[in-house]
Amino acid sequence: MENKLDYSIQAVPQKRKGNGIIFSQKVAPYIFVSPFILSFLIFFLYPSISTIIMSFQEVLPGETKFIGIENYKKLLNPHFYAALRNTTIYTIWTLIILIPLPLVLAVILNSKAIPGRNFFRSAYFIPALTSTIVVGVVFRLIFGELESAPANTLLKWLGLPAQQWTMHWGTGMFLMVFLASWKWLGVNILYFLSGLQNIPKELYESAEIDGAGMFRKFFNITLPLLKPVVIYVLTISIFGGFRMYEESFVFWQNQSPGDIGLTLVGYIYREGFINNDMGFGSAIGIVLLIIVFVINIIQLKATGAFRKEG
Amino acid sequence: MTGTAKIHPIAKAIVVLMLLLFAVVALFPFFALLLASFKPSTELLRYGLNLKLQAHLLSLKNYIYLFQDGAKYLTWYKNSLIITAVGTVLSLFFSSMVGYALAVYDFKGRNVIFILVLAVMMIPIEILMLPLYKLMVSFKMINTYWGVIVPTMVAPVAIFFLDNTH
Numbered sequence: 439m440e441n442k443l444d445y446s447i448q449a450v451p452q453k454r455k456g457n458g459i460i461f462s463q464k465v466a467p468y469i470f471v472s473p474f475i476l477s478f479l480i481f482f483l484y485p486s487i488s489t490i491i492m493s494f495q496e497v498l499p500g501e502t503k504f505i506g507i508e509n510y511k512k513l514l515n516p517h518f519y520a521a522l523r524n525t526t527i528y529t530i531w532t533l534i535i536l537i538p539l540p541l542v543l544a545v546i547l548n549s550k551a552i553p554g555r556n557f558f559r560s561a562y563f564i565p566a567l568t569s570t571i572v573v574g575v576v577f578r579l580i581f582g583e584l585e586s587a588p589a590n591t592l593l594k595w596l597g598l599p600a601q602q603w604t605m606h607w608g609t610g611m612f613l614m615v616f617l618a619s620w621k622w623l624g625v626n627i628l629y630f631l632s633g634l635q636n637i638p639k640e641l642y643e644s645a646e647i648d649g650a651g652m653f654r655k656f657f658n659i660t661l662p663l664l665k666p667v668v669i670y671v672l673t674i675s676i677f678g679g680f681r682m683y684e685e686s687f688v689f690w691q692n693q694s695p696g697d698i699g700l701t702l703v704g705y706i707y708r709e710g711f712i713n714n715d716m717g718f719g720s721a722i723g724i725v726l727l728i729i730v731f732v733i734n735i736i737q738l739k740a741t742g743a744f745r746k747e748g
Numbered sequence: 749m750t751g752t753a754k755i756h757p758i759a760k761a762i763v764v765l766m767l768l769l770f771a772v773v774a775l776f777p778f779f780a781l782l783l784a785s786f787k788p789s790t791e792l793l794r795y796g797l798n799l800k801l802q803a804h805l806l807s808l809k810n811y812i813y814l815f816q817d818g819a820k821y822l823t824w825y826k827n828s829l830i831i832t833a834v835g836t837v838l839s840l841f842f843s844s845m846v847g848y849a850l851a852v853y854d855f856k857g858r859n860v861i862f863i864l865v866l867a868v869m870m871i872p873i874e875i876l877m878l879p880l881y882k883l884m885v886s887f888k889m890i891n892t893y894w895g896v897i898v899p900t901m902v903a904p905v906a907i908f909f910l911d912n913t914h
Contacts, residue, residue: 470849471861473842475903482868485879546763561771575780579797586798670909681872703872723875730870
């Protein structure tokens with residue numbers, strides 16, 4: 439975190455005298471954050487409070503009835519457990535794949551010794567430009583059930599049996615994790631590359647003079663200085679994982695065999711919008727919110743993101 | 749790692765091969781998409797996608813349909829373009845303002861704002877959809893570009909990125 443401290447000391451503007459209250463150190467930050475506060479109150483807090491209220495209600499067209507914690511009691515059912523389990527396992531897999539792999543690829547692609555690195559950077563980033571829904575159509579064709587579908591052709595070529603990809607829990611999970619990894623790999627590489635570019639070259643040069651090898655340099659210079667970016671990617675990956683819906687939707691819409699593709703947001707959608715039970719949907723949403731919030735607060739505390747700047 | 753380090757040629761070849769493999773995986777779906785776009789839907793529905801070229805099946809019909817019958821496509825494209833352009837400019841402006849304040853100032857309530865930014869980030873938009881829709885109706889912003897742009901104008905992900913990695 440030392441580098442962070444240095445930046446902030448340099449960047450804090452000098453006190454300007456005579457420029458009125460707007461430029462004073464005390465007031466300026468509040469003016470800067472005011473767009474966020476406004477947007478928070480209107481587009482987040484107000485709808486959230488509506489959601490919390492609805493989670494204690496039976497919402498029918500034209501009338502609503504207060505029913506206490508009935509909606510929350512209804513949560514104790516196998517569908518909810520399946521959704522919670524799928525979402526959690528999916529999130530863990532995306533964390534295992536989408537942090538170390540892009541980190542290593544970013545370090546490789548940052549090296550001038552690699553031929554065609556600009557080509558690789560663009561090639562990996564292109565998937566991020568697509569919409570999950572559009573790409574999902576193609577993935578469904580690639581992972582089709584027929585033996586002639588591209589994925590099964592590849593399996594046959596490797597001497598493995600063809601798969602009914604969307605019919606089993608394991609292969610279904612693979613599809614969702616693979617689609618997410620395919621789409622977000624390039625974005626995370628980009629984050630790590632931007633972090634790598636901020637590491638002064640002199641650090642590596644002096645480490646080389648001291649005789650540090652490739653791995654020593656990676657673990658003693660690259661990794662510690664990339665920590666803020668790693669925390670950032672970790673945080674948005676946890677959010678992204680728990681609010682996943684599209685990756686499941688493109689393969690099964692809202693009906694998967696044995697709930698193998700059911701996610702928490704998918705469950706909200708199914709109960710709230712399809713079964714028209716907005717109260718129950720809201721209750722699922724509130725529980726989801728609490729889970730994600732607790733995980734991330736623990737994570738951010740553990741990684742020291744709540745630092746106080748000098 | 750910095751370019752001055754010497755890498756063994758065989759190690760380098762292995763790394764480049766691995767990079768190529770990833771590039772094939774990254775680009776293959778686009779090839780499949782392109783191929784499928786020239787095939788009739790009936791064929792795709794019945795037999796799925798295979799990688800044989802089958803020249804007799806390929807045609808431009810889908811594209812002709814897109815721009816002729818579905819002239820709406822251009823309207824949709826215009827909508828996306830406007831929302832993206834205006835949304836990006838505004839969101840960059842406002843998010844960097846907030847990110848700047850969080851990154852360089854130490855003010856009372858900084859951590860509260862930081863936690864609120866995180867809270868907004870973690871809410872799936874699906875949860876807020878219905879109340880948000882009602883809100884937009886009362887703001888008379890239904891069926892306008894602003895109705896789509898304004899709620900996401902102050903982007904928490906951007907604020908968090910600018911603050912955390914400045």
